[in-house]
Amino acid sequence: MQTTINWQEIEPEIRMNRKKLSKLESTIKCDYSNINGLVIVRDGYIAYEKYFNDKGQDDVQHVASVTKSxxxxxxxxxxxxxxxxxxxxxxxxxxxxxxxxxxxxxxxxxxxxxxxxxxxxxxxxxxxxxxxxxxxxxxxxxxxxxxxxxxxxxxxxxxxxxxxxxxxxxxxxGKSARAFANEHLFKPLGMKEIPDFQMGAYEFDDLFGKNVQGWVHDPNGISTGGWGLTLTTRDMARFGYLYINNGKWGNNRILSENWITESTKRNSNNYGFLWWLKEDADLFTYSAIGDGGNIICCIPRLNMVVAIASEFMMQPKNRWNFIKEHILPMMHD
CATH class of the missing domain: 1.20.58 (Methane Monooxygenase Hydroxylase; Chain G, domain 1)
Incomplete structure (x- = not known):
């Protein structure tokens, strides 16, 4: 099993059904138009990567409550x-x-x-x-x-x-969450350093939209814990795959396996350590979910991560339904 993500392009039919794959882009444009980026990782390989609305792999997106995870x-x-x-x-x-x-x-x-x-x-x-x-x-x-x-x-x-x-x-x-993350999480995952960002106000676009850059902090320099982080779609996939891979990235142990087990343990609230848990038929998932349709969905049984970066909109279509109805049927077992 890959211990890091292999970003080198591989033939889609190795991981996904090509006929069904051809319909996915039109579905997104018609029914999920605020999706800016979609990255699917399986067994450590990129199974699918696509960007919309003039976005690309280097564009960052405010991931809202994904910040919590x-x-x-x-x-x-x-x-x-x-x-x-x-x-x-x-x-x-x-x-x-x-x-x-x-x-x-x-x-x-x-x-x-x-x-x-x-x-x-x-x-x-x-x-x-x-x-x-x-x-x-x-x-x-x-x-x-x-x-x-x-x-x-x-x-x-x-x-x-x-x-x-x-x-x-x-x-x-002794460090902000942003500085601590840059040193102990983002850099080890191969991500670019996340810059600090000082807001002039905390209005709607500051909370959810276009004004959010880097990682926001409160008036006393504390990185916002529940929102305010911007990531690329690939960065989102990296973070999800770290969990799927039990806390290791390459030869580096970033998180303990025990922490990931405890963070995603099933319970009556369907909520782990700032991760949403879901049982759907025989499939267990845990997801980092942010307003507007941002999600990092981890599917352990399939060794798979689905990362979706979205432009904020009120009441977007349910992303789990999108994954279940349009992505999972494309996957080869």
Whole structure:
């Protein structure tokens, strides 16, 4: 099995059905028009690579909440390197200046943040990110909200919690998540260095669209943990294949195999360590998913990664349905 991705072009029929492949491009243009890039990797080889809307392999795309899964990987690297003790370490251990007598808040661990099982005072899927982005100190604001109005251990999706994990990376390593990733993740994967990016505002296009470049940070230099990272479609495929390949890239061990196992372990919430888990018939997948139709879908049984970079749009067509209906039928077993 390939331990890195072989970017050299190979004959498509080796990995995919050529007749069905010819229909894929027209399907994307007609029904999934905001897809800018699609890379399919199988057994370490490129099975398919195509770009749309005048984009190419060097163009970066804001991957939105795919950023969260990258943050998860960085937490694993920090634990493997001894910067963080374990996922059971208390969140407030990293913020000793934050004084509270709230014993409930004191129980919250990194594990709770990774699995989105921290209570917050907002309705499910109605997180007020606009309020967060108006704060001068995002971390204190999140710590104030954390643990309120809910039960610890109950799933509640939160972008703020992912940002707190980014702050924990900075507190434990002395580097921003971006700088830590460039050194310990992106460079070892053969990616270009991700630049820092200072926003002038945090409005719609800053959160989701054309203004996002490099890796955004909050007003205090903390890399945004829940969004704000730009990657090429090939970079997305690299990251997914690192997980499919149990944490190794070439001869380098980047992530421990145990971290990947724990990150993608099946559970009742269908959510791992900032990865979405899915059982569909006899196929188990785990995916990094971002608003607008960005996805890195890992399919272990097929030793396959599907990376899709998309221009942001509201309520895009479901990417798993696209993969299941238009990509999987093309694959040779």
């Amino acid at each position: 990258v943050i998860s990987g960085l937490i694993g690297i920090a634990i493997d390197a001894g910067y963080i003790q374990s996922v059971e370490q208390k969140v407030l251990d990293f913020f000793p200046e934050y004084i509270t007598t709230d014993q409930y808040k004191q129980q919250i661990t990194i594990h709770h943040l990774l699995t989105m099982t921290v209570p917050y005072p907002f309705e499910d899927w109605h997180e007020p990110l606009d309020v967060l982005c108006q704060q001068q100190d995002w971390v204190t604001y999140i710590l104030d909200c954390m643990g309120n109005e809910g039960d610890l251990g109950t799933f509640k999706y939160s972008t703020a919690g992912a940002h707190l994990l980014s702050a924990i990376i900075t507190r434990s390593t």
